Amino acid sequence: MKKVISFFSIILIVFSLVGCNQLGKTNDAKVTIGKSVKFSEKEIEDAIECVKDKFKSFQGCDLTDLWYDEDRSNTLVDDYLKYGLGSENGSTAENVIVLMSNFNVGSSGGDGSFEPNSTYSDWQWVLVRDSKTSKWKVDDWGY
Numbered sequence: 001m002k003k004v005i006s007f008f009s010i011i012l013i014v015f016s017l018v019g020c021n022q023l024g025k026t027n028d029a030k031v032t033i034g035k036s037v038k039f040s041e042k043e044i045e046d047a048i049e050c051v052k053d054k055f056k057s058f059q060g061c062d063l064t065d066l067w068y069d070e071d072r073s074n075t076l077v078d079d080y081l082k083y084g085l086g087s088e089n090g091s092t093a094e095n096v097i098v099l100m101s102n103f104n105v106g107s108s109g110g111d112g113s114f115e116p117n118s119t120y121s122d123w124q125w126v127l128v129r130d131s132k133t134s135k136w137k138v139d140d141w142g143y
Contacts, residue, residue: 022108024058029101032067039097043132044068047097050136051125060106061114066099073098080126085140091128097136099125 029052033044048066055063076098080086086096101123109116126140 022059024055024060024103025062026052026055026066029063030065032065034067034069036068036070038070038074038094039068044097047099047127047136050127050138051099051101054125054138054141055101055103058103058114059111060108061110062104062106063101064104064119065102067101068097068099072100076124076126080140084126086126086128089128089139091139095129095131095134096139097127099127101125 031048033041033048036044039047047068051066052063055061074093077086077093077096080096080098081091081093085091102119102121103123105114105116105118105120107116114120122143124140124142125138127136128139129136
């Protein structure tokens with residue numbers, strides 16, 4: 001009986017470790033925050049943490065770079081407000097930020113929606129909040 005319990009315990013540990021490795025990895029990501037007149041460093045850092053939390057659902061992927069570039073973000077925010085979800089949800093420019101990222105996809109292709117063994121560059125993360133004191137939430141992502 002002890003052998004059976006030990007065997008199942010080992011199997012459970014192995015499956016737990018394999019499951020942990022499937023989460024999107026963010027620990028080694030290089031984070032760069034450019035100069036901003038629109039947002040405080042704390043606001044940008046909060047947006048970065050929000051993206052990292054969301055990225056963990058990108059199974060088998062490794063976030064390599066995450067950055068904020070205000071000029072690029074402002075251009076993408078304008079597009080989001082004119083043509084994207086922002087044109088429907090009532091967001092305002094002061095409550096939208098776009099971060100950029102690069103990430104690698106493992107041999108599994110993530111959840112199957114990414115090209116296996118590939119790198120995605122300039123991936124956009126659109127984050128919104130209800131007000132200056134609200135928390136950021138990822139509203140859209142992709143190219």
